[in-house]
Amino acid sequence: xxxxxxxxxxxxxxDAAKYDASCASSGAKPRKEPVKAGGIGSITGEGIxxxxxPDGRCISLLKLLLTNHCIYDCLYCVNRVSSDVQRAxxxxxxxxxxxxxxxRRNYIEGLFLSSGIIRSxxxxxxxxxxxxQLLRExxxxxxxxxxxxxxxxxxxxxxxxxxxxxRLSINVExxxxxxxxxxxxxxxxxxxRKAMGGLRLRLDEAEDERRRSRRAPAFAPAGQSxxxxxxxxxxxxxxxxxxxxxxxxxxKLKRVYYSAYSPIPGSSQGLPARKPPLMREHRLYQADWLYxxxxxxxxxxxxATDGGMLDLDLDPKLAWxxxxxxxxxxxxxxxxxxxxxxxxxxxxxxxxxxxxxRRLTDLRLDDIAKLTRSAKTLRSFVTALDWTPGASLDxxxxxxxxxxxxxxxxxx
Amino acid sequence: xxxxxxxxxxxxxxxxxxxxxxxxxxxxxxAVVWRAAADAPDLFVSEAAAAPSDGPSRSxxxxxxxxxxxxxxACHGDPERFAFLYRILxxxxxxxxxxxxxxxxxxxxxEMMAKSVRRDRHKMTAFVRFREVAVEGAPxxxxxxxxxxxxxxxxxxxxxxxxxRAMLWTIVTPEARASWDGAALHFGPGGSPDEVPxxxxxxxxxxTYYVNIFNPARLKVDAMKRExxxxxxxxxxxxxxxxxxxxxxxxxxxxxxxxxxxxxxxRAAAIVARTEEARAARDAPPPAAVSGAMGGNGLDxxxxxxxxxxxxxxxxxxxxxxxxxxxxxxxxxxxGEQPGDKEDLAxxxxxxxxxxxxxxxxxxxxxxxxxxxxxxxxxxxxxEPRGKRRIHKKPGVGEINACHHWLEEELKILRPxxxxxxxxxxxxxxxxxxxxxxxxxxxxxxxxxxxxVFVTVHPSxxxxxxxxxxxxxxxxxxxxxxxxAKALAANADGGGLQATGTLL
Numbered sequence: 054x055x056x057x058x059x060x061x062x063x064x065x066x067x068d069a070a071k072y073d074a075s076c077a078s079s080g081a082k083p084r085k086e087p088v089k090a091g092g093i094g095s096i097t098g099e100g101i102x103x104x105x106x107p108d109g110r111c112i113s114l115l116k117l118l119l120t121n122h123c124i125y126d127c128l129y130c131v132n133r134v135s136s137d138v139q140r141a142x143x144x145x146x147x148x149x150x151x152x153x154x155x156x157r158r159n160y161i162e163g164l165f166l167s168s169g170i171i172r173s174x175x176x177x178x179x180x181x182x183x184x185x186q187l188l189r190e191x192x193x194x195x196x197x198x199x200x201x202x203x204x205x206x207x208x209x210x211x212x213x214x215x216x217x218x219x220r221l222s223i224n225v226e227x228x229x230x231x232x233x234x235x236x237x238x239x240x241x242x243x244x245x246r247k248a249m250g251g252l253r254l255r256l257d258e259a260e261d262e263r264r265r266s267r268r269a270p271a272f273a274p275a276g277q278s279x280x281x282x283x284x285x286x287x288x289x290x291x292x293x294x295x296x297x298x299x300x301x302x303x304x305k306l307k308r309v310y311y312s313a314y315s316p317i318p319g320s321s322q323g324l325p326a327r328k329p330p331l332m333r334e335h336r337l338y339q340a341d342w343l344y345x346x347x348x349x350x351x352x353x354x355x356x357a358t359d360g361g362m363l364d365l366d367l368d369p370k371l372a373w374x375x376x377x378x379x380x381x382x383x384x385x386x387x388x389x390x391x392x393x394x395x396x397x398x399x400x401x402x403x404x405x406x407x408x409x410x411r412r413l414t415d416l417r418l419d420d421i422a423k424l425t426r427s428a429k430t431l432r433s434f435v436t437a438l439d440w441t442p443g444a445s446l447d448x449x450x451x452x453x454x455x456x457x458x459x460x461x462x463x464x465x
Numbered sequence: 466x467x468x469x470x471x472x473x474x475x476x477x478x479x480x481x482x483x484x485x486x487x488x489x490x491x492x493x494x495x496a497v498v499w500r501a502a503a504d505a506p507d508l509f510v511s512e513a514a515a516a517p518s519d520g521p522s523r524s525x526x527x528x529x530x531x532x533x534x535x536x537x538x539a540c541h542g543d544p545e546r547f548a549f550l551y552r553i554l555x556x557x558x559x560x561x562x563x564x565x566x567x568x569x570x571x572x573x574x575x576e577m578m579a580k581s582v583r584r585d586r587h588k589m590t591a592f593v594r595f596r597e598v599a600v601e602g603a604p605x606x607x608x609x610x611x612x613x614x615x616x617x618x619x620x621x622x623x624x625x626x627x628x629x630r631a632m633l634w635t636i637v638t639p640e641a642r643a644s645w646d647g648a649a650l651h652f653g654p655g656g657s658p659d660e661v662p663x664x665x666x667x668x669x670x671x672x673t674y675y676v677n678i679f680n681p682a683r684l685k686v687d688a689m690k691r692e693x694x695x696x697x698x699x700x701x702x703x704x705x706x707x708x709x710x711x712x713x714x715x716x717x718x719x720x721x722x723x724x725x726x727x728x729x730x731x732r733a734a735a736i737v738a739r740t741e742e743a744r745a746a747r748d749a750p751p752p753a754a755v756s757g758a759m760g761g762n763g764l765d766x767x768x769x770x771x772x773x774x775x776x777x778x779x780x781x782x783x784x785x786x787x788x789x790x791x792x793x794x795x796x797x798x799x800x801g802e803q804p805g806d807k808e809d810l811a812x813x814x815x816x817x818x819x820x821x822x823x824x825x826x827x828x829x830x831x832x833x834x835x836x837x838x839x840x841x842x843x844x845x846x847x848x849e850p851r852g853k854r855r856i857h858k859k860p861g862v863g864e865i866n867a868c869h870h871w872l873e874e875e876l877k878i879l880r881p882x883x884x885x886x887x888x889x890x891x892x893x894x895x896x897x898x899x900x901x902x903x904x905x906x907x908x909x910x911x912x913x914x915x916x917x918v919f920v921t922v923h924p925s926x927x928x929x930x931x932x933x934x935x936x937x938x939x940x941x942x943x944x945x946x947x948x949x950a951k952a953l954a955a956n957a958d959g960g961g962l963q964a965t966g967t968l969l
Contacts, residue, residue, distance in 0.1 A: 094628060107710050
């Protein structure tokens with residue numbers, strides 16, 4: 054095989070990394086001062102998207118695979134061993150150089166490094182850790198580092214990865230163990246879960262140590278995240294969301310990323326060769342938000358699904374409200390925060406604003422309209438100083454009135 | 466009419482000093498004209514501080530929120546910004562809670578202006594692109610041309626200082642420039658894009674990255690434009706790629722969908738086989754020699770078998786099977802209910818808060834945990850996810866029965882002198898019947914499975930007690946129970962244990 058130059062390798066290994074949805078550079082504690090003279094980088098805590106691709110996704114980190122050679126044969130993955138895709142491999146030093154070159158020009162917040170499995174999980178993990186170590190120790194790099202963590206790797210390697218990285222992630226890949234068995238025969242749901250559980254214990258421990266002493270070494274201060282592929286194996290939204298609730302509650306994940314299964318060149322038979330279900334992905338994120346920020350139990354969210362699927366035409370909060378009309382209207386001037394969070398059209402910020410303002414003055418419908426972009430939907434579910442929704446809440450066509458057609462475009 | 470001319474378009478301090486003096490003197494907003502030097506015909510320093518008073522002077526108060534918003538709004542591009550801020554300052558003297566009323570027109574406007582400045586600042590931190598300039602015999606310099614919407618250069622420059630402290634850099638904007646010489650930040654006059662080199666070799670890598678990280682199957686142009694407005698594109702090296710990428714997206718996607726795989730690499734099958742072999746070797750049981758402490762007599766084999774247990778649905782959500790642990794020749798076997806949060810994560814029984822209490826009580830009762838065996842009636846954690854926590858749920862009879870198999874096999878191997886049932890689920894599994902813990906506590910039941918079973922409470926019962934007094938009493942009782950169990954087991958050396966309790 055001819056040796057590839059850096060540009061060619063970059064093309065192959067960025068292309069191979071694009072199916073990973075995660076891009077966030079947020080969640081880390083802000084840091085400014087370089088550790089050593091000549092060091093570079095800072096973290097603001099809020100994350101910065103330095104560019105956007107025409108797929109609407111943020112480019113915050115240099116997202117690369119160290120190599121797309123892989124000894125596993127996961128059917129949904131473009132890099133599986135049986136795929137005839139072009140292969141490439143970076144040396145750790147090459148990734149370090151690209152990261153620094155990009156960072157110095159303010160293209161990126163840092164590096165997100167993943168890899169195909171080569172030789173063995175331990176060997177691969179060592180290579181990933183090596184890149185992070187070079188960046189931190191040789192170059193005083195203080196930017197963001199996200200390392201993909203290989204669940205079968207030796208715990209010592211994961212410990213080292215946590216020393217250098219801001220965030221670690223282990224992909225659960227598919228919501229059901231049975232799908233994983235079918236589509237990723239070399240991966241085991243139990244191993245993945247155990248690795249995440251171990252990571253959570255380690256994160257808790259590191260947090261405790263930091264609380265006792267500020268000098269205790271940090272361990273992945275931006276926590277752990279994961280990704281699930283949506284639409285590769287006929288799983289239902291309820292499978293996915295139940296799985297997410299398990300992951301959030303058990304492993305304190307910062308994020309579960311949902312990645313609509315995207316057709317891959319030369320895709321394996323038996324996988325859907327169609328446009329990725331982007332609207333479905335969007336609804337899943339909305340449902341995920343309800344669980345994490347709006348005080349919904351996952352059972353409640355799932356109560357508003359049909360046959361375990363979220364309504365593509367309705368955001369899940371509205372779908373829930375339409376099925377629980379007896380709980381409305383809610384009085385914006387008196388209802389407690391938990392109740393306000395249930396109102397379709399009110400986000401967490403608008404709710405907090407309402408609570409601030411109503412201490413001083415009673416709110417009218419117009420006032421609320423200034424706080425939200427969905428005033429039209431909202432009015433059916435609230436009462437205000439000068440407003441009661443009247444019969445509209447019971448109207449059979451309420452659903453039709455607030456329903457907007459889903460914007461899922463077809464292929465052509 | 467008074468006129469105040471400020472030194473620069475973002476001269477917040479100048480505005481503050483002048484506004485303070487004017488407001489103290491009760492000069493009404495409509496009597497002042499504000500200008501920044503850049504828009505002013507002549508430069509002169511404001512005389513406002515010495516302006517004659519329009520009434521008895523007053524001392525000013527502003528809420529913290531105003532102090533946060535005003536420096537941002539002072540950088541806004543709106544020529545009315547200083548007059549507007551002064552009007553709010555005056556209103557705040559009569560309406561101190563004004564800023565909490567987000568529905569007020571002025572408040573709405575000040576928030577929107579601050580938001581727009583914040584966004585511009587954020588976009589500047591995102592979209593400045595440095596180009597490297599080689600300098601003979603010195604470290605390279607980095608230059609960038611940027612066109613902000615508002616007067617935010619001074620506001621944003623500290624971000625670049627923090628991040629690129631070790632680099633020498635200059636950001637040129639039409640209105641002003643900021644330079645970092647490695648030690649200090651300097652501001653100077655505005656410039657033009659020609660001052661920045663036309664290219665940088667790394668830009669080709671960046672453009673290669675941009676093209677390849679894009680997924681044509683997910684085209685969402687509006688989402689991109691919302692976050693990366695077109696007005697910024699002219700200074701982004703990657704932006705010229707956008708149009709061709711969009712044009713070719715549909716055909717590239719079709720290619721992704723329609724391209725069948727031509728060949729499977731020849732080595733694939735061999736690699737897969739090798740991988741499977743390596744895994745099998747790793748997961749295989751260790752050679753026959755089984756050590757004492759972690760359970761010989763087949764306990765290890767049993768544990769391995771239990772790891773794959775799917776006898777009930779609990780395995781679907783739990784992290785792992787938490788099997789019993791301890792000495793295979795233990796006299797005492799403790800049976801709890803089920804693993805908790807921490808046990809589930811670590812794969813070991815009784816290591817969470819209840820486990821810590823249990824250990825303490827064992828110690829006080831003179832029982833060495835390492836000489837005992839500790840297990841649970843149910844070996845997977847049953848819980849209800851609630852936000853970021855898992856709430857313990859009592860296992861049902863179905864789960865206890867499904868898991869009974871493992872306890873039965875454990876006890877067959879262990880054959881202890883005495884089994885201690887900690888709580889109702891353990892009684893249920895050991896005797897097959899429901900019994901009230903409180904009424905059978907301290908007694909010995911017989912179990913076809915385990916022989917004599919001594920009953921006491923589960924340590925987590927002690928953790929749930931509401932007041933300290935009952936916690937102390939109950940803890941002492943628990944320790945007493947453990948002592949009694951220890952004594953019973955010791956006496957059992959002579960003859961068999963007699964049942965002292967009956968199931969109700």
